[in-house]
Amino acid sequence: MSLPGAKDVPIGAVITTPGSSLRYKTGGWRVFKPVINHEKCVGCRTCFLLCPDAAVEEVEEGGKRKYVVNYEYCKGCGICAAECPVKAIEMVEEVK
Amino acid sequence: MAKKVGITTNYAIAYAAKACDVDVIAAYPITPQTAVVEKLSEFVANGELDAEYVPVESEHSALSACIGASVAGARAFTATSSQGLALMHEILHIASGMRLPIVMSIANRSLSAPISIWADQSDVMNARDAGWILFFASSAQEAYDQVILGYKICEHPDVLLPALVNYDGYILSHTVEPVVLEDDEEVRRFVPKNTQRLKLDVDNPMTFGPVGPPDWYYEFKYQQVLAMEKAKEVILRAFDEFEKAFGRKYVPLEGYRVEDAEVVVATSGSFVGTAMYVVDKLREKGFKVGLLKVTVLRPFFADLAKKLLAGKKVVGAIDRAISFGAPMGGPLAMELASAFYNEPERPLIADYIMGIGQRDVKPEDIEYAFKKMLEYAKTGKVEKPVEYVGVRV
Numbered sequence: 076m077s078l079p080g081a082k083d084v085p086i087g088a089v090i091t092t093p094g095s096s097l098r099y100k101t102g103g104w105r106v107f108k109p110v111i112n113h114e115k116c117v118g119c120r121t122c123f124l125l126c127p128d129a130a131v132e133e134v135e136e137g138g139k140r141k142y143v144v145n146y147e148y149c150k151g152c153g154i155c156a157a158e159c160p161v162k163a164i165e166m167v168e169e170v171k
Numbered sequence: 172m173a174k175k176v177g178i179t180t181n182y183a184i185a186y187a188a189k190a191c192d193v194d195v196i197a198a199y200p201i202t203p204q205t206a207v208v209e210k211l212s213e214f215v216a217n218g219e220l221d222a223e224y225v226p227v228e229s230e231h232s233a234l235s236a237c238i239g240a241s242v243a244g245a246r247a248f249t250a251t252s253s254q255g256l257a258l259m260h261e262i263l264h265i266a267s268g269m270r271l272p273i274v275m276s277i278a279n280r281s282l283s284a285p286i287s288i289w290a291d292q293s294d295v296m297n298a299r300d301a302g303w304i305l306f307f308a309s310s311a312q313e314a315y316d317q318v319i320l321g322y323k324i325c326e327h328p329d330v331l332l333p334a335l336v337n338y339d340g341y342i343l344s345h346t347v348e349p350v351v352l353e354d355d356e357e358v359r360r361f362v363p364k365n366t367q368r369l370k371l372d373v374d375n376p377m378t379f380g381p382v383g384p385p386d387w388y389y390e391f392k393y394q395q396v397l398a399m400e401k402a403k404e405v406i407l408r409a410f411d412e413f414e415k416a417f418g419r420k421y422v423p424l425e426g427y428r429v430e431d432a433e434v435v436v437a438t439s440g441s442f443v444g445t446a447m448y449v450v451d452k453l454r455e456k457g458f459k460v461g462l463l464k465v466t467v468l469r470p471f472f473a474d475l476a477k478k479l480l481a482g483k484k485v486v487g488a489i490d491r492a493i494s495f496g497a498p499m500g501g502p503l504a505m506e507l508a509s510a511f512y513n514e515p516e517r518p519l520i521a522d523y524i525m526g527i528g529q530r531d532v533k534p535e536d537i538e539y540a541f542k543k544m545l546e547y548a549k550t551g552k553v554e555k556p557v558e559y560v561g562v563r564v
Contacts, residue, residue, distance in 0.1 A: 078390075079390075081390040081391070081393040081394045081397065082394075082397075084387075084390060084394075085369060086369075086391075086394055086398075087269045087369070087379070087394075088268070088269070088380070088387070088391045089369045089377055089379055090377060090378035091377050092377075093377065093378075095378075
């Protein structure tokens with residue numbers, strides 16, 4: 076990928092497009108990925124609230140709240156797994 | 172209407188900031204600069220200047236507040252000296268890296284330890300590589316003018332860099348001199364605020380000061396390189412326009428009796444006046460000596476220096492700061508040496524360190540430097556590349 080040169084980017088490193096950090100995918104940083112066991116999950120929301128990258132998403136499925144990990148942004152920090160009160164999240168080594 | 176008054180350089184700086192209609196002043200007092208921000212607080216309190224005056228708890232915060240103000244599009248001003256500038260050091264790089272046209276005045280003072288409140292340029296020379304434009308004033312009038320020129324140059328869309336206006340503590344900061352205070356309205360016409368630059372705006376959100384990872388950081392540093400280079404043209408144009416508007420002429424590096432000189436000494440600040448006196452005195456005795464007055468140190472006008480000093484046998488620097496362990500004793504000598512290094516014909520270079528911690532510098536000290544340089548011109552050899560003049564060894 077070729078990146079723009081010094082003359083083609085806003086001066087002073089200003090990011091002129093709001094919300095553009097969405098384009099910066101940090102999933103590649105991950106060594107271990109969190110895998111949620113939905114059978115065990117009690118829907119307490121702890122992982123959703125504590126994820127420092129807002130990479131745990133809350134979705135509705137059959138009138139029930141369900142939590143899924145967005146692996147494009149999850150850096151694999153493991154906070155969700157460490158904090159889950161019912162140990163429903165397992166950190167699994169990435170195999171590439 | 173313009174009027175001529177007798178004021179200190181500190182007050183001249185405050186009047187200049189008022190004339191430029193600065194929007195935000197964030198300040199912390201430090202000797203010998205304090206009178207600048209004291210006077211500005213009076214202007215704001217009296218309603219003579221419509222600005223936000225932010226009394227902060229440290230210089231680190233003073234410059235940080237100026238950065239916040241500048242990012243929001245305000246014309247920001249602060250002033251400091253010595254330890255205050257040292258405490259600001261990390262923020263200096265943030266102001267220049269974020270390309271914010273902040274103007275700050277420095278009543279130059281030596282650095283601790285030992286504690287010294289007196290004049291020398293070690294504070295600014297420590298900040299030399301922080302990416303700020305560096306002006307040096309040799310009189311109260313010059314300091315007043317350089318604040319105005321500072322905003323004119325810094326806010327230019329091709330530049331957008333911060334600037335430091337330097338003047339020696341006490342010798343200039345506390346000395347009453349005649350100063351022409353221009354009409355505020357005229358100054359404001361000369362330096363209209365650049366409102367077109369990128370700034371914080373709730374209706375148009377942007378991110379300022381983000382992370383620059385290895386694949387991005389270098390490009391933004393290179394932008395600063397380009398801006399410094401571009402600043403040279405902008406400075407020359409601004410000086411020209413200033414002369415047309417107010418009648419006072421400035422050049423970044425100014426020769427005094429250099430045309431037929433064999434040896435020339437370069438210096439800045441309050442040494443300039445003394446050195447001119449010595450040049451005149453030695454000329455009367457038939458010695459071919461001249462002076463190079465440094466008004467702008469960053470960007471360094473190397474081509475101009477080479478043009479003015481071409482064919483000289485010996486070029487000397489009178490430095491008011493020490494670069495400990497460096498190949499030459501002080502920063503100005505190193506600028507000159509590096510400017511000339513690749514030239515096939517270049518002068519010999521000698522450095523004279525004087526006035527450290529405001530040790531008195533008398534005409535005889537500068538005369539001594541010239542005498543040594545004239546000797547080297549005759550022998551073709553620099554016997555002592557660096558001399559610490561006036562120190563007890």
